[in-house]
Amino acid sequence: MTPPGALRAYPDPIMSPSPAGPPPADGLLSAARRNLRELAHGLSHASHPPTPLLAGSPRRWLRLLPYAVVVALAAVFIPVTIQVLAGDYGVPGGLAGALGVAQAAPLLMLAHRPLQAWWIVLTADVLGALVLLGQEPEPGTIWPWTPPAVVGYLFVLLALGLRESRRTVIGVWLTTGVAGLLLYALASARSGGNGVLLFVLGGLVLVIGAAVRERSEAQRRLVEQETISEAERAQRTLLEERTRIARELHDVVAHHMSVITVQADSAPYRIGGLSEEARAEFASIAAGARESLTEMRRLLSVLRSDGTRGELAPQPGLDRVQQLVEATVRAGLPAELSLEADVAEAVERGGVPQAVDLTAYRIVQEALANVVRHAPGARTRVSVTARDGHLTVLVVNDSPEIPGSALETSGTGHGLVGMRERVRLTGGTLDTGPLPDGGFRVAARLPLPPPQPPSASVTPEEP
Structure with missing residues (x-):
């Protein structure tokens, strides 16, 4: 109990913590880690099966076109890259040949596996840049990327933009920029750096490829939607025609059923000497015909659209x-x-x-x-x-x-x-x-x- 005269302490409503506060918001670090995991997954997993770009084309020459393009690129860039490394940058012949093949031969994979080709080309270009650090290049040469490596790398980025998702394209672009930044940090005193140029040109090529890919995807979806709409329109037309035929044939069948009903009802009056069994049989026939007519009218009320009435004129012939x-x-x-x-x-x-x-x-x-x-x-x-x-x-x-x-x-x-x-x-x-x-x-x-x-x-x- 509280003694007399003592002050009773009450909790401060402002200072006391709330028993059930709002859930903690997603912090910047957790969001950054999640985005990095998604980028890493996009860079390690291709978003399409290993099929050529135009594999679904109905024309054979279009299906063979990607293979012809990559073979031509490899045939051009392999000797040019070796010649530039050996002649302009002073790389020994064997090493220049190995680097040239490593940087240009993966272009053959652009038709069906562009993401794997990018990993090989990026690794080969980085190794080539590290090798060039110990060489004495000719005056006016650029670094860390040689001109053939820059052009070949842009073709790789174009193939990625045409095939991969937006997340993968962003990851490729950022990885390219980080690689160029690290190489520039290793040799900041060296002149003629083109790391920023490749970063800018690569981003532009990736945007162009992604835009072309999204446009082709939109056109494909539009064609599929038009095909589905045409099929649905044909099915709806068929159902409408069948409903119209059923409404018209109702009058024909109803006429015959009415004749049966009249004949069955009038048979005891037209034919004398009928037994009770025969009269009951004719009555059953007439009742069945009337029930059939009732069911046909119910079916016709379903076939008719809302607000329409049956035609009173007889069917033409x-x-x-x-x-x-x-x-x-x-x-x-x-x-x-x-x-x-x-x-x-x-x-x-x-x-x-x-x-x-x-x-x-x-x-x-x-x-x-x-x-x-x-x-x-x-x-x-x-x-x-x-x-x-x-x-x-x-x-x-x-x-x-x-x-x-x-x-x-x-x-x-x-x-x-x-x-x-x-x-x-x-x-x-x-x-x-x-x-x-x-x-x-x-x-x-x-x-x-x-x-x-x-x-x-x-x-x-x-x-």
């Missing part, structure tokens, strides 16, 4: 091809139609399936639209024939009267995609392509059901 061609002629396209009488008669009596009838009409419609867009004014011929159990739709157009007058020079391919999907749905074949005279041809061959004999047809009795 070959009976409206004549109107389609006449409308195209009124739009300024000279078009002719050849529709065989057998085809028109088969359409009238229902001998052409509705899916085939709709597909044939859409093919003619899309082909004429393509002629209007890509070959305005071209003479076009439309032919619809029936041979050997197949319906053949042929649309051929000549070259446009005025070259270069196309409304669209590069098509999206949506029309051809829709044609192929429709023909594939009916089990037919489609042949499209340009003609030798500059026109275009669209030929579709759609299967027809075999004709039924007269005895197979049954006329229902009136209810």
Whole structure:
């Protein structure tokens, strides 16, 4: 207990340490050590596989170009370096040959291993500079780097800038500057030093190489993105066409299902003497048809995009091809139609399936639209024939009267995609392509059901 009259000591809130302070910040020394470790890792580990610079080029001469360049560099710099060391700097012949080979032969590695070549060239250049300290050079010579060593070293730095990462490039540049500074400290009294010159030129070459590398990398990524976008666009176009075909075929299938429902419901009234089992079977057929219609309507509501409503007009067929061609002629396209009488008669009596009838009409419609867009004014011929159990739709157009007058020079391919999907749905074949005279041809061959004999047809009795 505190005695009476004594002062109670309270801790000073300003002087007392906080029990939970902020975490210690990363100091300069730790950040410097971390950056040095990253630079050392970049200098000791190449950031690319040992493949040539243009290994992925589709042309063979481009793939061989890096090898030709490095062979030419080595063939030029090896004898020149030996001659300069022996003639201008007074290095003995054997030692000059060894140094010349060590400084210039690694240029052969620039095509696939530039980082390893840089280590060898840097070590050889430093050893050559130390050897030159004990020689009596000719007046006017420079030190510590000989002219061939400077030029060859710049080629090495250019190869590094084109292949290595930015961290490795910075490490190479700093190492070059440190090497030149240490050599200058060993012989500060010697005139003609070019360590700063190599440091500046090396930095410039590295920046140029890195800029070219990053630009090529950006172009490659752009090409990849365009390729992906084109593939996604083609896939989206295919899905849109399939959805459109499914919406149109809904009306065709729904018509047949409605007919089945009506026939099953009216069978007990049209056919007398049916047993209870037969009546129950017809009722089950009608209920199944109604359920199928309900499921189809639900599927159609999913296929339709938001905010769109179904078309109330019936789906077109070959009976409206004549109107389609006449409308195209009124739009300024000279078009002719050849529709065989057998085809028109088969359409009238229902001998052409509705899916085939709709597909044939859409093919003619899309082909004429393509002629209007890509070959305005071209003479076009439309032919619809029936041979050997197949319906053949042929649309051929000549070259446009005025070259270069196309409304669209590069098509999206949506029309051809829709044609192929429709023909594939009916089990037919489609042949499209340009003609030798500059026109275009669209030929579709759609299967027809075999004709039924007269005895197979049954006329229902009136209810």
